[in-house]
Amino acid sequence: MYTYEQLAEWRKLCQSSFFLLDTARLRDNYRRFYEAFASRYEQVSVAYSYKTNYVPYVCQSLHQLGAQAEVVSRLEYDLARKLGVEPAAIVFNGPLKTAEDIQLALELGSLVNLDSFSEIAPVLTYARQHPEQTVRVGLRVNFDLTRGGVSPLQNGYEVSRFGFCVENGSFAQALALLSAVPNVRVTGLHGHFSTNRSVGVYRQIARELCRLGKAHLGERLEFIDIGGGFYGELPVTFGMVGVPSFDDYAAAITSVLKDELAEAARLPQLILEPGISLVADAVEFVCQVVDVKVNRGDRFVLVDGSVHNIKPTMHAHRLPVTVVTQSSEAREGTYHVVGYTCMEKDYLLQGFRGKVPEPGDFLVFGHTGAYTLVFNPPFIRERPPVLAIAGGDVVVARRKETLAEFFPESLYEFPAGQAGKTGGYAQ
Ligand SMILES: *Cc1c(COP(=O)(O)O)cnc(C)c1O
Helix, strand or coil: CCCHHHHHHHHHHHCCCEEEEEHHHHHHHHHHHHHHHHCCCCCEEEEEEHHHCCCHHHHHHHHCCCCEEEECCHHHHHHHHHCCCCHHHEEECCCCCCHHHHHHHHHHCCEEEECCHHHHHHHHHHHHHCCCCCEEEEEEEECCCCECCECCEHHHCCCCCCCEECCCCHHHHHHHHHCCCCCEEEEEEECCCCECCCHHHHHHHHHHHHHHHHHHHHHHCCEEEEECCCCCCCCHHHCCCCCCCHHHHHHHHHHHHHHHCCCCCCCCEEEECCCHHHHHHHEEEEEEEEEEEEECCEEEEEECCCHHHHCCCCCCCCCCEEEECCCCCCCEEEEEEECCCCCCCCEEEEEEEEECCCCCCEEEECCCCCCCHHHCCCCCCCCCCEEEEECCEEEEEECCCCHHHHCCCCCCCCCCCCCCCCCCCCC
């Protein structure tokens, strides 16, 4: 943990509460993830899921180690290119790609995984316009993962909205439509599902992708893309036991591929798209206590952060927290930690028992790297800066916004005229 002086210095640098990126941790997560798969299988590509945390410094730290980019919008695609990622090292997924997005990605040679029928026409159009090019695409597939009457999908969904359904023939129909133009080739299958993240479900997904690949693509099968959704290391506050490791996932998935595709002339490339498992525990959120007050019997600790900063998805897990205090005497007690917004429900911690902080103390929330910064509209205040530490180096990876950056005149119309003075009604 950091000392009070360290945090105070960094806060001064940021002029705000801030996210703290542990670059070494991020890199170590990536290395361990890659090694788990690459030590068991020849052709492995890891494409980092941008949407999980697309702070350029985060993406670049991973690209420097060799990670490819997995993007789900044109905005993310353009960011990857701006960061210098080779188009061939970008996997373009997501349910909404325009005809222009698809054609650009095909022209530059990125891997495009099609998600629905509306995306097929632009591929055919492009292929007809470029008869000399072999146009390679992947298909995101959708199949039933229910076992014993229980769906492993998150939030209790029984049917996933993504991809081409195998059971009702949509997948076969998509293949047929794409085969109408001779220079289009479906070279792989994509099967990202939001599930309970168990090893068994990945085994099921890998097996189904292999079987579909064998049956429908045969020797054209160049890649199997398992998607993301893996668990990384979890804090003890989540209270979960038996969480699979990267090695557990890798052993299961690679052995399915080797078994299922033992007869194939060559094994397909295995693509993985981790997000949360690489960044969640590499970022902490540091806020400062502004006030401690008691309303009726309840003690409220007000901080210059918000639940929107640390838990915009409002998941139910309790994040690990450390109180870094100036004072030597530590009082124990029960309290709520509440944020700067004007919302009643802005609780960073509720009914927490521990060391009671005082104004000026810091609260450091762990495990705040995934689906936070990207999922968090700058509500009421500017977005918190991001400070990256790497060895002894400290880099402000995102500065605090100024008013002009928050409300750029290039973006907003600022009508001229009388500014309100009286609180009355001017005719
Ligand atoms: C969100 C997403 C990922 C990453 O998922 P994590 O749970 O963050 O690992 C990978 N692939 C696709 C297609 C996604 O939508």
